[in-house]
Amino acid sequence: MEGQFGWGREEGGWRKGPWTAQEDKLLVEYVRQHGEGRWNSVAKLTGLKRSGKSCRLRWVNYLRPDLKRGKITPQEESLILELHALWGNRWSTIARSLPGRTDNEIKNYWRTHFKKGKPSKNIERARARFLKQRREMQSQLLLQGQDQQQQEKQPDHDDDDDGDASRETVPAAVSLAQQNEEDLRILQQDMDDLLFQFCPMASCTSSSCLLPGGSCTSGVSASASEEGYSGDHQLNGGATWGWGSLWNLDDVVDDVDGGACGWDSSFPLLQDQGLAFY
DNA sequence: AAAAAATTCAACCGCTTATTT
DNA sequence: AAAATAAGCGGTTGAATTTTT
The missing domain is CATH 1.10.10.60 (Homeodomain-like)
Structure with missing residues (x-):
């Protein structure tokens, strides 16, 4: 048969x-x-x-008998978004926080709903506004950080080599992020507030792609995610970058089982549900 | 009404990591 | 210690279904 x-x-x-x-x-x-x-x-x-x-x-x-059948609920959807912002495409890690859901299911759901969505016009506008504000915040932060750095660091040897134009952009932002964790935390909080201002239910539409993949981070993601909605971008270096998946998180949080992320306050749903990261 | 296009999702593949022999 | 086997993971595929034209 x-x-x-x-x-x-x-x-x-x-x-x-x-x-x-x-x-x-x-x-x-x-x-x-x-x-x-x-x-x-x-x-x-x-x-x-x-x-x-x-x-x-x-x-x-x-x-498996413990599988939850049926549609993903709005709560689950929000959680998926938050966790994806946190972990990137680590579907099995995400799935551990959603009882009864499989990594495959979550992966499929995310891909079909958020990866290449065709957001409605107003959502797209909201997203553009969001990105703009985020950009402004970040550049502001960058300036503050540079001021601070200049005060702290004695203007000793300034090996001014002119040929290196790249140094002032991305690397500056990255090292800044590393050095000013507290500032970064605040920025993260602000961005989160912004997100929920635009999208209070987080599931307002299936394409609530406002949650920036690079939400916890540097200018790299901000500028890269800005120009298009499509899932992957070819960066200058040739690497593909899905805007939802930030960088390879393995590099950031090496010790998955023990490392504390420290950004808990940025993810209200996780907090509400008493979910911890580990 | 039907053909074409788009979406969904179960299952596959290749690769990596963990466990066993 | 190392080879072999098993488990786990994430990306991708494509048949079935749904939506659009």
Whole structure:
């Protein structure tokens, strides 16, 4: 009854493609008897012609009894946005804060709703305003920081080399961010306030893309995200950059299990729900 | 009414990380 | 200690479904 679809095929002995009810039943029964894990022995013990990998995926993403079915709620959506701003595309990390939701589900949801959305005109305007204000705040902060730096640092040797034009832009912002964590924290708070001013319910439309990917950060993201709505930008260096995913967070928070981010106050939903980052 | 375009999401793939032998 | 196996992750695909033209 099932060979009719082009990709209910078999390959190297393993069945592929959509699972049938009978296959599901076999897998569920296997887990009931043996628990989760040892996925490669599913085939041996049950005769199911599925690879261990496929079995695990089916269980984790579909058969697990603790899965929450149904649509993502507005609360969940907001949480996804906040967590994505925090973690980037670390879907499994995000999923840990949404009981009953899988990383796959969240990834799909984010991609379809936020990655390349076609925001309505007013949302787009709001977003433009938001970005503008953010830009202004950041440049202001940058100036303040430079003043401060000049006061603190004795104008000793100024090895004025003229050839290096790039030094005054991005690197300045980045090092500033590193050095003035407190300022950054305040900026973050401000931006968050702004976000919720524009988008009080965070889920006001499916394209509430206001949450800046680079919300916790430097001028790089601000300028890069400004010119277009499309998901990825080719930066000068040639690297692609999804505006939702900021930089590679692994570089920032190396110790995922122990490191405290320190930006808790910027994510009201996380706080409200007593969710901690770890 | 039907064809085309867009969207959705389950499942795949390749790669990395963790565990076992 | 290292090779082998298993688990986990994130990006991508494409059939099915829904929406638009």
